[in-house]
Amino acid sequence: MPEIRYNMITREWVVIATERARRPDEFRKKIKERTEIPSFMPDCPFCPGNEDKTPPELLRLPSEGPWQVRITSNKFAALERDGRLSRTTSGIRRTVTGVGIHDVIIETPDHSKPTALLTDHEVGMVIEAYRRRYLSVLEDGRVEQVTIFKNHGEAAGTSLQHSHSQLIGTPIIPTEVRDRMETALRHYDAMGECIFCRTLEEEMAGGSRVVLETERFVAFVPFAALSPFHLWIFPKRHEASFGSVTDSDVADLARMLRLILLKLYRGLSNPDFNYTIRTAPKDSAQVRYYHWYLSVIPRVTRLAGFELGSGMFINISVPEESAQFLRDLPVE
């Protein structure tokens, strides 16, 4: 019998289609990769030596010597970096000027390296760059919310091969974020606990959906995972905002993220995926009811009409089986 599972944090309902579920290894990428990706491409704006092909640099790590991570403005920014925030109302139409920040984080000088194949130290520099830029963008008085995300592969929305991620600072707080904050607040008021801390506790006690635990983080497949291998990486220590991560958190998250991406890389043959950091809006960085986390979404299936038409999801994999598959994959 299929199950319809509810995610108490996101309020999403997911049909776990057990009767038509596929085995984890059936989601392996079928398209053959080009086996040889060169580590330098003369035309790639993200390759070393082509720094003048990107907009001006905003951050570079390490600060001395050849760069390992660079952040620049996005050449094709969705929002305008300069400009005044203003609102217009006309009938029932509401418009805000499209001002804000849209950066690109170039994760490595090596054109051929997906994030999964970097070292802990190298991924650590990417996370450190996220942290610094996150804190710096929040100082922009127009920015209310910062979203950090990565698109890997065409199905995930990018055609650029060179490893990169993006940061967008918006002058508005997305409704979905506000709705989730409200859900978490109501849980806190009713139960006296952070719903994320509670979820983490239950997942760790049960264990069947846990993929990997490090000193400071736990990666698990949510009970009501939206899609095959959907993963949440929760910090064990309660913090509402990604901006509160410590140096030790950065190092440990780097290791966790690398190992999770490597498990996906090996287990599913370098699948297309997105990841994103879900964090509290600027005005709620200290609240006790919200908890930042990182969400990884392999794009091994597609959203179809049912999902778009109902906001519900059909997952053709069993979360516990996906978790076991990834948990058992050796990566060290």
Next chain:
Amino acid sequence: MPEIRYNMITREWVVIATERARRPDEFRKKIKERTEIPSFMPDCPFCPGNEDKTPPELLRLPSEGPWQVRITSNKFAALERDGRLSRTTSGIRRTVTGVGIHDVIIETPDHSKPTALLTDHEVGMVIEAYRRRYLSVLEDGRVEQVTIFKNHGEAAGTSLQHSHSQLIGTPIIPTEVRDRMETALRHYDAMGECIFCRTLEEEMAGGSRVVLETERFVAFVPFAALSPFHLWIFPKRHEASFGSVTDSDVADLARMLRLILLKLYRGLSNPDFNYTIRTAPKDSAQVRYYHWYLSVIPRVTRLAGFELGSGMFINISVPEESAQFLRDLPVE
């Protein structure tokens, strides 16, 4: 300057990325279609003569003579047709048994015909089949919400070529549906009007986003369209539920839907798309604050990490330009 537009009905924020927007004809499908699709495929379970390859038939139109439209159970149903509805709670986990209805609507006996190339009369039979089955499924005491949708093409989630759509009756009301009902209710309470009727009035008065008007329906690109050529088809007459459509509505909607799909077919070279009927839950079929409609979403771009991580959208087309492009396309 880009604009961030708000959709008062869905509460979604969309960045209209004017600075990087593409012209409407740049979204035309680039992959060459196989030019010859036969009108009969011996192995296709939806082709005439292969009726025994589908689960038992639930409806057929016309009732006499060769069928034009057939509804059967979905052979790979996400929900179980028979079975008792029950709920389980364990810690913060909530589960409902996966019972419900999952049908397939075979839209034509002709394997080669996309919906866009059917006649008004033929599309009318498809809509009539939707209506009959919609009303019949609502009589199932376990079903709270019925979603009718179509996936056309691989990017829209189907690999089956023969024109078909689907109907899913779920024992729960999706959170997104409840949230939208609540938004509409609050607007009604504050303003004394249906927010959908009001939107329609403003769109018709303005006209810049209207694509087509028939006697009983208006098709327009929403002010805060999520993606290029996102279209809403609203009935002019206020009804919360699709189940309230009359014979005249069915005939007029068939004509509207055919012409809209034909505009997409010609203007964008047979793009992949989804459409879905957004209708009130069973318990709210008569409310004055909600209004059923049909949403069409061409899949010419992909959701990426920003959308998944924030619930906001970036649209790289300008709604008014998309609307004008489709409005000006001749289809008669």
